[in-house]
Amino acid sequence: MIKTDVIIVGSGIAALQLARHLQEHLNVIIITKNKVKDSNSYLAQGGIAAPVGVLDRVELHSRDTMTAGCSHQDEDIVKNIIKDGKRIVEYLIHDGAPFDRNGEGHLALGMEGAHSMARILHTGGDQTGKYIIEYLLSALTEKIRVVQGEMVYELVKNDRGHCCGVKTKVEDGSIRHYFAPHVVLATGGAGSIYALSSNAPAATGDGMALAFQAGAALSDMEFIQFHPTLLSMGGTSGGLISEAVRGEGALLIDDTGKRIMEGVHPQLELAPRHIVAERINSERMNGKTVYLDITPIQDFEFKFPSITKMCENHRISLSEGKIPVTPGCHFTMGGVVTDQEGKTTVKGLYAIGEVSCTGLHGANRLASNSLLEGLVFGERLAHHLIGAVKDGASCTAVYQKPNNRGDAPEIPFDPAELKERMMRDVGIIRNEQRLKKHLSWLKAQSLSYKTDLDQLSQGEIQTYLMWVVSTLITQSALLRTESRGGHIRADYPAENNTDWFKRSILLINENHRLKVVQNEQHQIEIYA
Numbered sequence: 432m433i434k435t436d437v438i439i440v441g442s443g444i445a446a447l448q449l450a451r452h453l454q455e456h457l458n459v460i461i462i463t464k465n466k467v468k469d470s471n472s473y474l475a476q477g478g479i480a481a482p483v484g485v486l487d488r489v490e491l492h493s494r495d496t497m498t499a500g501c502s503h504q505d506e507d508i509v510k511n512i513i514k515d516g517k518r519i520v521e522y523l524i525h526d527g528a529p530f531d532r533n534g535e536g537h538l539a540l541g542m543e544g545a546h547s548m549a550r551i552l553h554t555g556g557d558q559t560g561k562y563i564i565e566y567l568l569s570a571l572t573e574k575i576r577v578v579q580g581e582m583v584y585e586l587v588k589n590d591r592g593h594c595c596g597v598k599t600k601v602e603d604g605s606i607r608h609y610f611a612p613h614v615v616l617a618t619g620g621a622g623s624i625y626a627l628s629s630n631a632p633a634a635t636g637d638g639m640a641l642a643f644q645a646g647a648a649l650s651d652m653e654f655i656q657f658h659p660t661l662l663s664m665g666g667t668s669g670g671l672i673s674e675a676v677r678g679e680g681a682l683l684i685d686d687t688g689k690r691i692m693e694g695v696h697p698q699l700e701l702a703p704r705h706i707v708a709e710r711i712n713s714e715r716m717n718g719k720t721v722y723l724d725i726t727p728i729q730d731f732e733f734k735f736p737s738i739t740k741m742c743e744n745h746r747i748s749l750s751e752g753k754i755p756v757t758p759g760c761h762f763t764m765g766g767v768v769t770d771q772e773g774k775t776t777v778k779g780l781y782a783i784g785e786v787s788c789t790g791l792h793g794a795n796r797l798a799s800n801s802l803l804e805g806l807v808f809g810e811r812l813a814h815h816l817i818g819a820v821k822d823g824a825s826c827t828a829v830y831q832k833p834n835n836r837g838d839a840p841e842i843p844f845d846p847a848e849l850k851e852r853m854m855r856d857v858g859i860i861r862n863e864q865r866l867k868k869h870l871s872w873l874k875a876q877s878l879s880y881k882t883d884l885d886q887l888s889q890g891e892i893q894t895y896l897m898w899v900v901s902t903l904i905t906q907s908a909l910l911r912t913e914s915r916g917g918h919i920r921a922d923y924p925a926e927n928n929t930d931w932f933k934r935s936i937l938l939i940n941e942n943h944r945l946k947v948v949q950n951e952q953h954q955i956e957i958y959a
Contacts, residue, residue, distance in 0.1 A: 432609075433610070434610045435460045436457035436458040436459065436611055436613065437453060437458070437613045437614075437816060438459075438462065438609055438611040439459060440583045440614070440615065440617060440641075441462075442461055442463040442470055442577070443471060443472035443473070443617060443785075444560070444802050444805035445472075445783040445784030445804075445805035446615070446617035446783075446809070447809070448567060448809025448810060448813075449615060449617065449812055450575050451567055451571060451809075451813075452809065452813030452817075453813050453817065454571060454574045456817045458574070459576070460575075460577075461575060461578065462578045462581055462583055462597070462599060463577070464581065464633060464637070464893075467568070467577055468564060469632075469633050470564070470633070471619050471620065471622070471630055471631050472563070473560050473561055473631075474560055474561075474630075474631055475563075475801075476671055476675065477543065477551065477557075477673050477798060477799045478551040478675070478799050478802070479551070479559065479799055480516075480546070480797065480798065481513075481516050481517050481521075482517050483517060483520055483540075483552070484538075484549065490510070491547055491548065492517075493506065493509045495547050495797055496791065496792075496793075496797045497509060498545060499703050499704075499793070499795050499916075500791075500793020500794050500795055501793055501794040501795060501915050502793065502932075502933070503654075503793035503915065503916065503933060503935075504792070504793040505790050508791065509790070509791060512804065512807050513803075515807045515810070515811070516803040516806065516807050519807060520803070524538070528554075528566055529554050529562050529566065530553065531553045531554060531555070539553065541678050542678035543701065543799055544700075544701045544703060544704055544707065544798050545698065545701065545704070545798060546701075549678075553675065556736055557675060557734075557735045557737050558737050563802065581599035581600065582599060582889045582893070583599050583618075583641065584598060584637075584641070584887075584892045585884065586642070586645040586780065592646075593612075594777050594778065595611065595614070596609055600892055604888060612779060614779060615782070616638035616767060616775075616781065616787075617784045617809075618637050618639075618786045619784060620634050620636065620762055620763035620786065621636030621897075621900050622634050622760040622762065623635045623760075624760075624849065624850060624897045624901055624904075625655075625759065625854050626667075626853070627667070627760060627854055628759050628760040629668070629670070629759055629760070634785075635893055635896065635897050636763070636896065636897065636899075637896050638766075639652075639766055639767060639786055639900050640896035642777070642780065643903065643938065643939075644899070644940060645777055645780065645940075647768070647776050647777045647939075648767075648768040648938065648939050648948075649768060649903060649937070649939075650765055650768045650938070651794075651936070652765040652766070652900075652903045652904045652907040653765065653904060653907035653908040653910075654763075654793075654795065654915075654918050655762075655764070655917050656704055656705065656795055656796055656917045657704070657705070657712075657760055657858070658671060658674075658708065658758065658761035658762075659704055659710075659711050659756070660672040660674070660676070660683075660707075660711075660757075661759040662741060662754065662756065662757075663755040663756050663757035664745060668759050669747075670741045671761075672738055672754060673738065674701075675735075677700040677701055677723070680727040680728050681728055683707070683710075683711065683722070683756075685714055685720070685721060685722075686720045703795055704798065704917075705917050708758040709919060711757065711758050712860065715757060721755070722753040722754060723754040723756050725753070725754060732749070760854075762796050764916070764917060765907070766782065766787045767782035767788060769808075771789070772814075773811060773812035773815070774815070781816075783805065783808040783809055791804050792804075793916065842878075842891045846890075846893070846894045846897060849898065849901060852872065853869070856905075857905050860920075860921050861908055861919060870902070870906060870909060873901060873905065874902075876898060879943065880943045880944070902945070903938050903945075907947075908920075911936060912931075913925065915931065935949070936949055937949070
């Protein structure tokens with residue numbers, strides 16, 4: 432049994448930013464189920480969006496964010512996050528963060544989809560995440576304890592309902608307990624519950640499922656962003672082809688050389704991601720192959736070294752100037768509901784980064800806003816925790832394992848099957864028939880929200896948590912009877928502003944049942 436002041440679950444940009452700001456004030460333990468660099472943040476090719484250019488302004492960046500998110504957000508929340516992000520990025524620039532610069536020594540600001548001007552800061556061309564994570568890691572001192580290879584599988588609450596610790600499963604099957612008055616989920620998104628994904632394999636929505644199991648509210652889980660351009664390897668993906676490639680001038684063409692975005696959107700290849708992804712998917716469904724034509728880009732290998740290496744590893748010749756692409760799951764806009772400091776609806780529990788739903792992204796995330804969000808909320812939550820009163824010291828004395836759970840189950844399906852079903856039935860284009868089919872399959876599994884996980888292995892626990900997240904996404908997607916942003920319904924192809932404008936679907940685990948609340952006005956109990 433280990434006690435500390437703050438437990439951070441996860442090791443991406445939000446987690447490390449938080450730890451960096453806390454280390455001189457509180458005792459902190461970071462717990463990650465794999466290695467500390469096994470995160471989406473580390474893999475991020477795209478950069479950090481911030482209005483630091485001479486002609487750029489917070490208002491312009493906010494407007495682009497609202498447009499990409501289909502105005503599903505609160506404009507004041509968006510503006511305040513962008514404003515804080517601008518200040519933080521300017522500090523990082525002054526502090527010597529290794530952002531790319533042009534031949535004249537100025538910041539090399541890039542262009543990406545749905546942005547009205549160049550405002551993307553990159554590092555190492557297409558290796559922004561790697562360099563920023565290493566920069567943040569280098570700023571940590573020995574005061575931060577990092578625990579690797581342990582999977583958090585349960586959030587512990589005391590008799591007042593406050594979250595005050597976690598249980599972890601070690602690779603050898605043993606269980607460890609950690610206690611703290613403040614527990615922070617920074618576990619990333621759920622992209623890897625889809626067969627085609629740009630995400631790190633570990634990004635399977637653990638934190639979302641853990642928060643749900645602990646009674647925290649989740650929201651907007653139907654909004655899943657599919658990145659338009661993953662390297663296509665037939666039925667699989669070889670990795671992400673950054674949007675920055677299109678920002679540098681690459682064109683989307685079919686196998687006859689025809690540009691597929693002409694007449695689809697005024698911004699062509701740089702239209703919002705859901706529009707580009709839907710167009711590529713439509714072409715592929717019609718039997719065509721879609722390519723990125725990179726011939727307009729000079730010095731491609733120098734500008735995009737990691738993409739070049741990825742293509743070489745998969746024997747894609749860049750000399751022909753064409754990279755085959757396919758859409759794949761990229762980002763989860765919804766997640767654990769938080770306030771503007773990162774507090775969830777469960778006292779003592781916090782969420783930052785992609786695992787959270789802060790109100791920034793809306794129905795579709797603006798490119799390169801994710802790393803910015805992680806930096807902002809890592810700092811915001813740190814300020815809150817430094818000033819917070821410790822409230823949870825009695826947790827270890829009162830905590831007892833609940834005795835109302837069932838027997839430890841066998842996981843009745845392979846995770847690969849779930850991923851394929853999610854891609855087919857809850858993927859880029861959805862309809863009622865397929866959503867109901869997948870929901871029926873999920874309910875048919877011998878699992879419940881009160882399943883005892885103590886006797887399961889790390890892999891089995893991860894598969895169970897994937898089942899929970901898959902249920903939340905599918906149920907939300909079935910209930911939202913419109914198309915908006917990353918949620919596209921073939922049977923409801925238009926936005927329905929009468930019934931759904933700025934309305935969210937909240938998901939709450941109430942006495943081991945899924946309760947759905949639409950903007951705290953319409954409550955429907957769903958049994959799953």
